[in-house]
Amino acid sequence: MNILVTGANGFAGRHLVERLKVSGYTVLTPKIDLLNATETEVVISKHEFNGVIHLAAMAEVGTSLISPAKILRNNIFAQLNLLETLRRRKSAAKVLIICSADEYGGSQGELIDENTPLMPASPYAVSKVAQDFLGLQYFLSYGLNIIRLRPFNHIGEGQRTGFVVPDFVRQIVDIERSGSPNEIVVGNLEAIRDFTDVKDMVRAYELALTKGQAGEVYNVGSGQGIKISYLLQELIKMSKAKIKITVDKSRFRPGESPQLVCNPGKFIRATGWKPEIPLNKTLERVLEYWRSN
Numbered sequence: 001m002n003i004l005v006t007g008a009n010g011f012a013g014r015h016l017v018e019r020l021k022v023s024g025y026t027v028l029t030p031k032i033d034l035l036n037a038t039e040t041e042v043v044i045s046k047h048e049f050n051g052v053i054h055l056a057a058m059a060e061v062g063t064s065l066i067s068p069a070k071i072l073r074n075n076i077f078a079q080l081n082l083l084e085t086l087r088r089r090k091s092a093a094k095v096l097i098i099c100s101a102d103e104y105g106g107s108q109g110e111l112i113d114e115n116t117p118l119m120p121a122s123p124y125a126v127s128k129v130a131q132d133f134l135g136l137q138y139f140l141s142y143g144l145n146i147i148r149l150r151p152f153n154h155i156g157e158g159q160r161t162g163f164v165v166p167d168f169v170r171q172i173v174d175i176e177r178s179g180s181p182n183e184i185v186v187g188n189l190e191a192i193r194d195f196t197d198v199k200d201m202v203r204a205y206e207l208a209l210t211k212g213q214a215g216e217v218y219n220v221g222s223g224q225g226i227k228i229s230y231l232l233q234e235l236i237k238m239s240k241a242k243i244k245i246t247v248d249k250s251r252f253r254p255g256e257s258p259q260l261v262c263n264p265g266k267f268i269r270a271t272g273w274k275p276e277i278p279l280n281k282t283l284e285r286v287l288e289y290w291r292s293n
Contacts, residue, residue, distance in 0.1 A: 001026070001051060002025070002026045002048060002050055003050070003051040004047060005017060005027055006032070006056035007056030007057065010059075011198065012098075012205075015158070015201075016055065016202040017029065019199070030044070030047060031043075034056055034082055035078055040082060041084075044082075044089075051093055051094045051209050051210075052082075052086070052094070054082060054095065054096065055098050057127070058071050060124065061122050061124045061125070065123065065253070072130075076127055079097070083138045087138065094212075094214065095135075096147050096149060099131055099132040099148050099149060100125065101150050101152040101260055103120055103125055104257075104260060105121035111263035112219065112263055113219060113263040121254075136148065139215045145214040147213065147214055147218070148217040149212075149220055150219045150220065151201055152194040152221030152262045153195045153196070154201040155197065155286065156197055157289040158198075158289070159286075164228060165195075168232055171184045171185070172184065172235055173290045175241045176291070182243055182244055185246050185248050186247055187247070187249075187251030187253070188247075189232060191228050192225040192227050192261065193228065193259075194223065194260060195222065196275050197279075200277050208220075216270075220262065220267050224261070225259060238284060
């Protein structure tokens, strides 16, 4: 099976390509400017593939609050050009579109299933809702074999700063190296999120493409809510330095939901997937990655 992957050089993309190759797939990662409709069609038309995993997107929630037009234009039109190419080719390939749990935004309290109302709280989240429903529309209107996935937070080696775990780890490693200052500055530690190791998450992407049903949408996550303060305390326990925590309220995001935790039951029933890597093992791996880079 030949699988075309967009966004192969991103955080999840690199782990996904490695996973697919180990599983025996031929992975195609052509260099494409997806914002250029003509180039997208020309490049993709040169390849034969049975599956597509569309990861290419800007994922900066904070940046989207500052430059919303950039995020909306990039995420929506990149996918539109890809889908238009597949439509014109009358492609029979299975297409996995990676959406986001951020689409649920303001949801609180209960585990979030696929019927939970969408309440996007950032331009990034709005762009992912648009990607999600563009995928649904191209399934309904043109019969493309599109499956949509809403992954919750995933963490691991290679994730850049701007996300909670690498932001914590970078500061911890800087303190270990310099010895001072021994202060780590953080935002909201009370939020509760659902964290999955990126290696488990990309295994879910593979299963979604091969076992998911066209036209369906699936949530993917651990089903366990973890308070951000717990993550930080676990990382500090693993550190070689004594660290003081300072909360900076200017780092709080407007409209941030207090809790986003996945109900992955539908996806588990469809694919048999479940996360296998313990959270503390992931945190240890990320800390060692930053220490060696």
